[in-house]
Structures are given as C-alpha cells and as structure tokens.
Amino acid sequence: xxxxxxxxxxxxxxxxxxxxxxxxxxxxxxxxxxxxxxxxxxxxxxxxxxxxxxxxxxxxxxxxxxxxxxxxxxxxxxxxxxxxxxxxxxxxxxxxxxxxxxxxxxxxxxxxxxxxxxxxxxxxxxxxxxxxxxxxxxxxxxxxxxxxxxxxxxxxxxxxxxxxxxxxxxxxxxxxxxxxxxxxxxxxxxxxxxxxxxxxxxxxxxxxxxxxxxxxxxxxxxxxxxxxxxxxxxxxxxxxxxxxxxxxxxxxxxxxxxxxxxxxxxxxxxxxxxxxxxxxxxxxxxxxxxxxxxxxxxxxxxxxxxxxxxxxxxxxxxxxxxxxxxxxxxxxxxxxxxxxxxxx
Numbered sequence: 198x199x200x201x202x203x204x205x206x207x208x209x210x211x212x213x214x215x216x217x218x219x220x221x222x223x224x225x226x227x228x229x230x231x232x233x234x235x236x237x238x239x240x241x242x243x244x245x246x247x248x249x250x251x252x253x254x255x256x257x258x259x260x261x262x263x264x265x266x267x268x269x270x271x272x273x274x275x276x277x278x279x280x281x282x283x284x285x286x287x288x289x290x291x292x293x294x295x296x297x298x299x300x301x302x303x304x305x306x307x308x309x310x311x312x313x314x315x316x317x318x319x320x321x322x323x324x325x326x327x328x329x330x331x332x333x334x335x336x337x338x339x340x341x342x343x344x345x346x347x348x349x350x351x352x353x354x355x356x357x358x359x360x361x362x363x364x365x366x367x368x369x370x371x372x373x374x375x376x377x378x379x380x381x382x383x384x385x386x387x388x389x390x391x392x393x394x395x396x397x398x399x400x401x402x403x404x405x406x407x408x409x410x411x412x413x414x415x416x417x418x419x420x421x422x423x424x425x426x427x428x429x430x431x432x433x434x435x436x437x438x439x440x441x442x443x444x445x446x447x448x449x450x451x452x453x454x455x456x457x458x459x460x461x462x463x464x465x466x467x468x469x470x471x472x473x474x475x476x477x478x479x480x481x482x483x484x485x486x487x488x489x490x491x492x493x494x495x496x497x498x499x500x501x502x503x504x505x506x507x508x509x510x511x512x513x514x515x516x517x518x519x520x521x522x523x524x525x526x527x528x529x530x531x532x533x534x535x536x537x538x539x540x541x
Contacts, residue, residue, distance in 0.1 A: 203244050208270055210237040211249070215267050218256030287483035289320035294484050297326045299335060299347040301399055302428045303447045308348055311495055331399075339476045345485060347474040348492070354474040361489065364446075364498030367468040368407050370460040371441045371448045373434050379458050386416070386463040393421040395433060395441040407442055410466045431455035444469060471496075 213223040220238075224231045242249055250257040259267070300308060305327060316323050328338075330349055338344045339358065347354060354360070370389070372379055378388055396408070396418070411418065421439055424430070430441055431451040448459045473492050479485040 203241070204237075207237050207241045207244075208274065210234055211241055211263075211266070212270055212274055214238065214250055214257055215259055215263065215271075218258070220257065287487050289323060289487055291322065292320065292484065293322040293324075295324045295326060296345045296484075296488055297328060297343065299328050299330045299332075299339075299344050300349050301330050302426045303399070303444060304330075304349050306427070306450055307446055308492075308496065312492070315491065315495060339474070340478070342476070342478055345475065345479060346488060346492070348471070350469045350471055351474060358474045358476060359480055360472045360474045361493060363471050363473060363493065363496045365468045365470050366445045368442050368462060368466050369445045369448050370462055371430070371434060371443050371451075371457055372439070372460070373437075374456050374458050376438050376440070376458075378440070379460075384460050384463045389440070389463045390416060390418065392419070392440050393438065394418045395430065395439045396420045396423045397427055397430065397441065397443070398423060398425055399427065407466060411442075411464070414464055416464060431457065 209227065210223060210229075213226055214220070214234075217223055217226065220231050220234045223229075224234045227234070229237075238250065245262070247262045248260055249263045250259055298308075309325075309327070313325070316325070328344060330347060330351055332338070335344070335347065335351075336353065336357075339347065339354075348363075370384055378384055378392060381388075384392075421437075422433065424433075427443065427447060430443070431454060433439065434441060434457055435455040442462065445459070448457075451457060452459060473489060475485065475489065
C-alpha cells in the first residue's frame, strides 16, 4: 500500500462508516452525496485490497481488517484534529482546555488548593486531571502527551525532559503538640534516635533520599509505622507519640489542622529541589506555556533557578534540540502568552 496516494478524506469516510454503518447517514453528516460516499469507499477498497464493509440488513458491517484499522485511524484523525485546533495564542479567560498533571499526594495537598482557587478566578473554564507520579508509564505518558506536566522531586525525569526549578525546601520533624519531645526547642540526636517514628515510602519520588542521608550518618530510627504515602500522616501523628521527617512545605500545610508542631532535624540533611517537568512536544504550545508560567508565579521561589532548561545529563529530546536550532537560540527564561496569569 502506498500511503501518500490515499486521500485523507477517504479515512474520514471510513471512520464515519464505522460509527454510523449507513452510507446515507455518513453522506448527511459529511455534507456529501451518497454516490460520493460510495465512490470514496470503492477507492479505499481498491487501495487496501479488502472489502472493508459488507452490506447487511443492519447496515454496513465492517470486515475483520476494517476492525483492525478502526482504533489507529480514529486516533490518527483525533490527533490531527487537535493539532489543527492549536492557535498562535491562548486566552485562559475563555479556554475550556483540560490539563493532566502528575504529582504525589504531598503535591496534591500542597499545589492543588492554591492552583484550583487561582484557576477559578482567572481561568474559570480550564479543568485539571491529576494522576500519580508512581505509575510506571510516567515517562511514556508524558512523551505521548497524555500527561502535560509533572510536579515534584522526580529523579526519573531528570534526563530527557525540560524542567524548571520552583523552590528548595528542607526536611523537618513533625509531631503532635502533646508529644514529650515537643516541649523543648530542639531535638537532640539522642532523643531523636530513641523516639518512635513513622516512615513514608513515597514511590515515584526522590524523598527516600532523606532515609539514605540519615543512614549514611549512621543514624538509626525506630519505626513504629511505615506507610506508602503522606495523606494519612496528619491523623496518625495527631493520635500517637510518633515523629515523621517530612518536607517542610508539607509540614506547614498540616500543622494547624492537626495540632502539630515542627522541629529542626538534629543533623544536617541537604534540602530537596522541587521542579515542574514537561516533554519537548509541549514546549512551545501556548496553553502549556501559560500553565507553566502560572505554576512558576504561584509556587516559584525567587532564590530558585527560574530558567527553563533541557537537562543535559542525558539525551536531550530530539524535538527540543531541533526546535532550538530553528529558533536560533536557547530557551527563553521568561515566557509571554496572551491573557493574564493566575491571581495569587
């Protein structure tokens, strides 16, 4: 089969025949005559060497080969339709676009309340869908455009993706106000080691580096409880004399609701850097640029590296490199798109 010789319009007719099964119905929907639809089907049959559809009392029934083609043809037409809908600008006040973000439960608790409130004010038609960063297909889903943006400490995205640093944060100890160790100003190394702890094993993130750092310093903790995520940590600490070592911005969010206090770790541990990550295919998309700009405005730390960059410790996305060559320069540190940013 010679693909360039097949008219794209033939695939549109094919797709609608699959959906509606009647030549008359397809003709009405596409604004064609019935003979024109029949002619398109004949040409496609000749090109593919298959009947594709058989006339029955129930309508035009697809052959086995036609059913094989159904999904890839539908996906291809949908992708082309989306590409043709891209505009040179993006107006958040009128857009109804949906973005898919990947983050862990800490990210959900930290980013989403602020982001949703800002969207309500400045982009009322824009919606968000959130998926977990722990899924094994994260890289593939971002490369395919199924995930727009990933937020967090994500070592699996350090190569091959664009990234922008948002902020750095240290780790702190979190405990309830009535905990025996809450009375003092600082935790000593001895009291920290004797206390009972909660360990969070957050899959798909780099926060396990805290455990590794403490182990390298020969500091052993007594774990009374190990959990796979942070979401229940506030309730657990509220009802038990346990200590959790967590990112500080997460700690600040749950201090008041659960009657907790935070204390400095008794030893120095390197802070973590939180980034937003995206694939090269969306780098110059106006709506995506607007979203990244909003996230940077809402959560960016002035002391963090604000420049967008392609990670060079691994293979740079080919499309990113070619895009830069075409533009004749490097990636701009600040992006401008139509429409207002999100209100703080």
